[in-house]
Amino acid sequence: MSLPERTPAAAARTGVWLIGARGSVATTVIAGGAALAAGLLAPAGLVTESAALAGSGLPALSSLVFGGHDVAATPLAKRADELAAQGVLPHWLPAAVQGELAAADAAIRPGGPLPGDDRDHEQLIGAFATDLRDFARTTGVARTVVVNLASTEPEPARGQWPASSLYAAAALRAGCAYANFTPSAGLHHPQLAAAARASGLPYAGRDGKTGQTLLRSVLAPMFRARALRVRAWSGTNLLGGGDGAVLADPAAAAAKNAGKNRVLVDNLDAAPEGEVHIDDVPALGDWKTAWDHVAFEGFLGTRMVLQTIWQGCDSALAAPLVLDLARLLARAHERGLCGPRPELAFYFKDPDGDSASLAEQYEALLAFAEHLGEGR
Secondary structure, eight states: OOOOOOOOTTTOOEEEEEETTTSHHHHHHHHHHHHHHTTSSOOTTOGGGSGGGTTSOOOOGGGEEEEEEESOOOOHHHHHHHHHHTTSSOTTHHHHTHHHHHHHHHTEEEOSOOTTOOOOHHHHHHHHHHHHHHHHHHHOOSEEEEEEOSOOOOOOOTTOOOHHHHHHHHHHHTTOEEEEOSSSOGGGSGGGHHHHHHSOOEEEESSBOOSHHHHHHHHHHHHHHTTOEEEEEEEEEEEOHHHHHHTTSHHHHHHHHHHHHHHHHHHHSSOOBOOEEEEEOGGGTTEEEEEEEEEEEOGGGOEEEEEEEEEEEHHHHHHHHHHHHHHHHHHHHHTTOOEEOGGGGGGBSSOSSSOOOHHHHHHHHHHHHHHHTTTO
16 A cells, blocks of 8 residues: 655645535535634634644644545535525635635545446445545645545445445545544445554544534533433434435434434443434524433432533534544554544544543543654
8 A cells, every 4th residue: 555755744734635525514624724724713622722732743734735525516615605604604704715715626526426327336446546646646745634524324234335435445545544524334334344454544433523422421421420320311403404404314313323322321331211313404504403301310319300402503513623633643644553543532422432431532632642742
């Protein structure tokens, strides 16, 4: 497996290849990364810009070069304008970073497979890997991190190759670190396990932890630590945009909810009664509301209830995490670290690590960041 040639650290640039590159999250990542690199906005939500990670040797935001795959043809500039109209991006931002959006848009390649495409999985993987190698060659990046941001897929039938796994296999073949920010199969495809282990590449996933599950990963350990028995934990998600439409499919919703439930099982040692319902509300656009109802039992069997409401913008919550992951995995690749990175469990609903407590995951992330900074 050939890797991109290294360049001197001072001049090195890092590729960030986004699967679903014209979607809301990817557009927010690209526009936001450009705004932060230019000093137009403060890096709120970006853990890698905090003082605790300052000595980790991460690539600078200004060094990031964006490209990706997508089956959609809407230009990034138009998508950014739509997000600004919804209040997701500041109204002035698309115009301020139009050059960066145009450059990233020019680097986006057609994804697939599209209807009528008769290429087999090996041919598709080869084509996607060629796109990645061409990107590295034409941009001169020292290394590339592939991040899957495409719409959630239903669990694949046995033996099938979902699109997310085709892209993941292409990342391995092109020598790229990989993160799966979705609940889709990605590298978890059974025919990719051995290739991932043998690749010598770092990877992490899956399903970014942005809202409801983030809160659960804080509250569930609290109940356990205080010896309060959780009797039932139910939830509802109201969301629009592309995610709302995709998750209206029960199979896709089941894949999404698996990570939400894992946080409760891992932290409470058993699954409480209750489930999460996902409702598509197109009028909400990129905004979502998550409601949780927790029934618990305290001293002398007293029954009590905690209710939470989380209202947020999915793209604005996810984008800084994507930038964090790209920078951390690029640095891990530079340091020669490989395999699954449980230290990045902080960012995922269904991570490679064992701990589901956000506090414990954050401590692991800080230790990882310190390790990345050694030998600078």
